[in-house]
Amino acid sequence: MNxxxxxxxxxxxxxxxxxxxxxxxxxxxxxxxxxPEGTKVITLSxxxxxxxxxxxxxxxxxxxxxxxxxxxxxxxxxxxxxxxxVSTDVHHRFYCPELxxxxxxxxxxxxxxxxxxxxxxxxxxxxxxxxxxxxxxxxQGWIVVTAKGQTPAEPEEIxxxxxxxxxxxxxxxxxxxxxxxxxxxxCISCHGENGEGGVENPNYVKDEIPAHDTLAEKLxxxxxxxxxxxxxxxxxxxxxxDLEEKPDIPLFNLVTLQYTAAKDLIKNGKHCAxxxxxxxxxxxxxxxxxxxxxxxxxDAIIAxxxxxxxxxxxxx
Amino acid sequence: xxxxxxxxxDTIQKTVQPDGKVKNKGFRIDLFKLIxxxxxxxxxxxxxxLLVFPTxxxxxxxxxxxxxxxxxxxxxxxxxxxxxxxxFLLITFMVPFASRIWCLVCPFPFFxxxxxxxxFIKVRxxxxxxxxxxxxxxxxxxxxxxxxxxxxxxxxxxxxxxxAMLLTRPIVSVIALGGLFFIATVLxxxxxxxxxxxxxxxxxxFQGLYAMTSMLELRATDKEVCRKTCKTKNCLTGSEKGWGCxxxxxxxxxxxxxxxxxxxxxxxxxxxxNISLNVxxxxxxxxxxxxxxxxxxxxxxxxxxVYSVTLLGPYxxxxxxxxxxxxxxxxxxxxxxxxxxxxxxxxxxxxxxxGAWLGKVLSGSDKVSTKEIFIRYSYMLVPLGLLAWIAFxxxxxxxxxxxxxxxxxxxxxxxxxLVGTADIPWAPIFSEYTAHVQIPLLLxxxxxxxxxxxxxxxxxxxDKAKAARSLIPLGxxxxxxxxxxxxxxxx
Amino acid sequence: MKLKLTVxxxxxxxxxxxIPPSFAGLSSSxxxxxxxxxxxxxxxxxxxxxxxxxxxxxxxxxxxxxxxxFFLEGYDIDAQIEPGVQKIKMRHPSxxxxxxxxxxxxxxxxxxxxxxxxxxxxxxxMHPFMQGEMLxxxxxxxxxxxxxxxxxxxxxxxxxxxLAKKDTSAAAEKELQHG
Numbered sequence: 005m006n007x008x009x010x011x012x013x014x015x016x017x018x019x020x021x022x023x024x025x026x027x028x029x030x031x032x033x034x035x036x037x038x039x040p041e042g043t044k045v046i047t048l049s050x051x052x053x054x055x056x057x058x059x060x061x062x063x064x065x066x067x068x069x070x071x072x073x074x075x076x077x078x079x080x081x082x083x084x085x086x087x088x089x090v091s092t093d094v095h096h097r098f099y100c101p102e103l104x105x106x107x108x109x110x111x112x113x114x115x116x117x118x119x120x121x122x123x124x125x126x127x128x129x130x131x132x133x134x135x136x137x138x139x140x141x142x143x144q145g146w147i148v149v150t151a152k153g154q155t156p157a158e159p160e161e162i163x164x165x166x167x168x169x170x171x172x173x174x175x176x177x178x179x180x181x182x183x184x185x186x187x188x189x190x191c192i193s194c195h196g197e198n199g200e201g202g203v204e205n206p207n208y209v210k211d212e213i214p215a216h217d218t219l220a221e222k223l224x225x226x227x228x229x230x231x232x233x234x235x236x237x238x239x240x241x242x243x244x245x246d247l248e249e250k251p252d253i254p255l256f257n258l259v260t261l262q263y264t265a266a267k268d269l270i271k272n273g274k275h276c277a278x279x280x281x282x283x284x285x286x287x288x289x290x291x292x293x294x295x296x297x298x299x300x301x302x303d304a305i306i307a308x309x310x311x312x313x314x315x316x317x318x319x320x
Numbered sequence: 321x322x323x324x325x326x327x328x329x330d331t332i333q334k335t336v337q338p339d340g341k342v343k344n345k346g347f348r349i350d351l352f353k354l355i356x357x358x359x360x361x362x363x364x365x366x367x368x369x370l371l372v373f374p375t376x377x378x379x380x381x382x383x384x385x386x387x388x389x390x391x392x393x394x395x396x397x398x399x400x401x402x403x404x405x406x407x408f409l410l411i412t413f414m415v416p417f418a419s420r421i422w423c424l425v426c427p428f429p430f431f432x433x434x435x436x437x438x439x440f441i442k443v444r445x446x447x448x449x450x451x452x453x454x455x456x457x458x459x460x461x462x463x464x465x466x467x468x469x470x471x472x473x474x475x476x477x478x479x480x481x482x483x484a485m486l487l488t489r490p491i492v493s494v495i496a497l498g499g500l501f502f503i504a505t506v507l508x509x510x511x512x513x514x515x516x517x518x519x520x521x522x523x524x525x526f527q528g529l530y531a532m533t534s535m536l537e538l539r540a541t542d543k544e545v546c547r548k549t550c551k552t553k554n555c556l557t558g559s560e561k562g563w564g565c566x567x568x569x570x571x572x573x574x575x576x577x578x579x580x581x582x583x584x585x586x587x588x589x590x591x592x593x594n595i596s597l598n599v600x601x602x603x604x605x606x607x608x609x610x611x612x613x614x615x616x617x618x619x620x621x622x623x624x625x626v627y628s629v630t631l632l633g634p635y636x637x638x639x640x641x642x643x644x645x646x647x648x649x650x651x652x653x654x655x656x657x658x659x660x661x662x663x664x665x666x667x668x669x670x671x672x673x674x675g676a677w678l679g680k681v682l683s684g685s686d687k688v689s690t691k692e693i694f695i696r697y698s699y700m701l702v703p704l705g706l707l708a709w710i711a712f713x714x715x716x717x718x719x720x721x722x723x724x725x726x727x728x729x730x731x732x733x734x735x736x737x738l739v740g741t742a743d744i745p746w747a748p749i750f751s752e753y754t755a756h757v758q759i760p761l762l763l764x765x766x767x768x769x770x771x772x773x774x775x776x777x778x779x780x781x782x783d784k785a786k787a788a789r790s791l792i793p794l795g796x797x798x799x800x801x802x803x804x805x806x807x808x809x810x811x
Numbered sequence: 812m813k814l815k816l817t818v819x820x821x822x823x824x825x826x827x828x829x830i831p832p833s834f835a836g837l838s839s840s841x842x843x844x845x846x847x848x849x850x851x852x853x854x855x856x857x858x859x860x861x862x863x864x865x866x867x868x869x870x871x872x873x874x875x876x877x878x879x880x881f882f883l884e885g886y887d888i889d890a891q892i893e894p895g896v897q898k899i900k901m902r903h904p905s906x907x908x909x910x911x912x913x914x915x916x917x918x919x920x921x922x923x924x925x926x927x928x929x930x931x932x933x934x935x936x937m938h939p940f941m942q943g944e945m946l947x948x949x950x951x952x953x954x955x956x957x958x959x960x961x962x963x964x965x966x967x968x969x970x971x972x973x974l975a976k977k978d979t980s981a982a983a984e985k986e987l988q989h990g
Contacts, residue, residue, distance in 0.1 A: 008366060008441050008442070009439060009440060012373070012440040015373065016440065019373075019377045019380070035734060035735055052877070063387065063390075064391060064494060065491070067391045068645075090390075091392070092391045094877040111932070111933060113392055113733055113933060115735030134878055135876070135878065135895050137877055273896075273897070291896070295873035296894070393938075395933070484940075488938075633858075634854065634855065634859050634942060635854070639853045639854055639941075643936065646937075719939065720939055745908060747904050748882065752885030755924060755953070755956070756952060759956035759959070762956070762960070763824075763956070770964070770967040784975035785975035787975075788968075788974075788975050791971070792968070795964060795968075799961065803957055810925050810952050810956060
């Protein structure tokens with residue numbers, strides 16, 4: 005009787021201690037240790053909230069309160085690297101075009117790996133290219149490859165970070181509403197806070213994302229009054245195809261043509277053409293917004309972009 | 321199909337006692353006599369330890385996984401194995417076929433019970449509190465006014481209000497299950513025996529109620545032996561062979577499954593070899609005692625309905641209300657919580673009270689009070705509720721079944737592949753036949769509700785016509801409830 | 812007596828279960844039905860669609876936030892919807908795991924009943940509960956089930972009153988004999 009009791013007590017104590025140890029031991033030896041000798045295993049966890057690929061271990065103890073920051077991955081030249089991708093919430097897609105990694109589909113519950121050899125030094129930007137929520141467009145970071153024995157270079161900061169909270173203005177104030185949508189839907193992450201564009205898009209024909217603060221010009225609206233008239237027309241929801249009298253804007257046919265083209269581009273998205281046809285797909289693509297934005301919403305964004313144009317002072 | 325099985329009189333002794341209690345009806349097959357080995361096993365002192373110990377270890381793995389495993393609910397063992405797999409097994413097999421067998425293997429009171437006994441296997445002999453066992457801890461009595469299942473009802477309802485979070489986030493499951501585990505341990509040090517399990521455990525509450533339907537029971541073989549021969553009441557007070565009943569049950573008087581935790585101590589301690597493990601017809605205990613148990617049946621029914629709308633329905637707004645941790649829509653959550661609590665505590669009971677009163681009027685007799693009809697007939701919602709819950713749980717397993725298979729290989733969502741099933745693609749299992757499973761279950765529930773309702777009414781009224789008339793309004797209520805479930809599930 | 816009662820009860824339930832489905836006629840059939848369903852974190856909009864048996868169903872899909880799936884049970888259809896991408900990736904799960912790109916999902920609604928479409932692509936916490944419903948009329952299982960439910964109630968009534976009547980007539984006979 006007493007022997008049984010002692011055995012029982014002993015097995016309880018041992019198992020309480022053994023459970024975590026066994027789990028960690030198995031993970032360390034058979035899962036993380038399952039890669040060939042000499043490889044550097046890096047686990048990257050994707051977090052949609054805040055938009056980050058992080059090196060932190062994301063689990064129940066920290067997911068709900070911690071702000072995860074996009075990781076800068078430091079690698080020495082010549083390292084053989086295995087990247088393990090973990091999704092902590094939704095479907096993500098890892099893409100680092102300049103290092104030829106990916107796009108890797110990262111589904112929740114399935115850990116995927118990508119191997120690469122870092123044989124050229126430099127800083128390389130990586131992205132998430134599957135829409136993963138409000139912070140998707142901010143989900144970028146750097147892989148820094150440094151020559152052996154040198155201190156890794158500090159990469160430039162990725163300008164804007166995801167702030168999810170924008171004050172929601174009344175919908176009928178068209179220009180403010182457009183500005184809100186432009187910010188909230190993260191258009192600013194590529195097109196710039198004031199439509200200045202200029203974000204680098206590797207292997208894109210134009211190299212950089214074009215500016216949109218000159219949209220007024222592209223729409224053939226050459227005077228500030230013309231923009232004002234056109235925005236008023238957008239506000240009053242006129243049907244451009246069935247106008248009773250044309251407004252006082254020169255070349256108005258061209259204006260409507262360009263306006264329709266711009267609107268279609270937002271609705272349907274645009275595939276960014278490659279600069280080098282054999283090279284990787286440019287990571288930043290114009291998505292189709294027709295499901296998310298209504299006609300009014302798109303007009304509001306166009307109206308907002310039109311007001312961004314910096315007019316030269318007439319009085320001079 | 322739902323064949324109305326008529327009791328054939330020769331196998332069934334229906335004893336209606338003067339006080340209106342229905343006793344020992346239907347056939348009983350004593351498993352201990354049929355297969356003597358089962359008795360040997362149940363008398364084996366190490367049995368409970370050998371059953372609880374593995375569940376305990378698995379539970380620790382669950383907690384560890386909830387804390388450090390994947391944050392994706394459907395890829396973490398604690399969520400899928402507890403809320404899908406265990407729940408399905410519990411409600412579909414354990415409770416209807418084996419009573420509160422879960423309480424035998426439940427890990428929650430594992431350490432608490434050890435603190436009381438300072439033993440996993442052996443029995444300590446001594447003298448205290450009228451018992452023949454020596455127990456440790458403070459051994460306080462649970463306050464009299466709390467010695468019912470009201471607290472359990474409220475706690476359960478409270479926990480279920482947060483179900484959308486509980487069922488989807490590993491960390492919330494850790495907090496809830498770990499919290500219950502902790503409370504059970506602490507309370508066991510303060511209060512006597514299985515006080516936590518009887519009066520607080522949210523799982524225990526509905527298990528107790530639905531165990532009344534169970535096809536398995538532990539009972540005294542002959543109650544006369546208990547009353548006349550037995551002077552020591554070892555089942556209650558313990559002996560050197562077994563601990564006194566942790567659930568404070570005396571086999572000479574135990575007539576219902578509600579508060580029997582199937583721990584098998586009485587099988588060990590009974591000096592007269594007077595314990596039977598009986599197989600019996602479905603829904604054999606029919607006596608609801610008191611408002612607390614009646615309300616439990618209302619709460620369970622309300623939750624089955626609310627969950628069918630929230631979790632199995634196509635309504636995004638309601639899902640957003642329930643999922644407050646993500647949407648932060650506290651106003652919506654307030655509405656959602658209010659609907660749950662109002663339906664469970666006010667709406668269904670009011671309808672039931674109205675039906676009971678109408679039944680009394682229709683019966684044309686003042687012999688039985690509305691209160692008695694209200695409480696006794698609420699048993700109808702036990703088979704009905706249980707089968708509605710089973711009907712609700714079938715799609716859960718059909719939808720999430722393959723998650724169970726893949727999680728076996730990767731319990732923590734860490735990229736393991738233990739048995740090679742980690743990467744099988746998800747697909748529902750025969751879910752297009754959900755309706756074909758659910759409809760017979762619901763019809764069976766209604767059949768048993770009305771059949772047992774009629775048995776109860778016969779025990780209350782001598783006159784069969786009066787009995788039948790008193791049952792009609794609540795029979796209509798049950799029929800409407802089943803139609804509502806049909807509409808939700810298949811319409 | 813007992814046997815007679817049991818048999819008639821079963822008959823009542825069966826008849827009640829058969830009547831409603833047999834009276835449910837087709838209001839139309841073979842029509843082209845078009846739906847535009849948007850998916851967002853944890854619901855479809857519209858969440859309920861209704862067609863008639865034989866209709867040709869066209870479903871266009873779009874996601875508003877993250878990548879979602881669309882698994883239509885009973886019709887062997889599984890799709891993946893990526894926000895901002897207008898093409899849908901679709902496959903027939905019984906025919907392999909490869910997706911093909913399509914503009915819309917097209918199928919003939921040849922199985923009556925209620926079928927759920929649910930997210931097949933983990934999309935966040937409430938993912939396992941993200942689902943919508945497609946009703947293909949006439950909904951035979953529901954009609955039969957409701958009929959059967961009413962049948963159970965009617966047969967219960969019948970049994971109770973037959974038993975009561977038998978009781979009273981027995982009592983009356985007894986009284987007669989004593990008298």
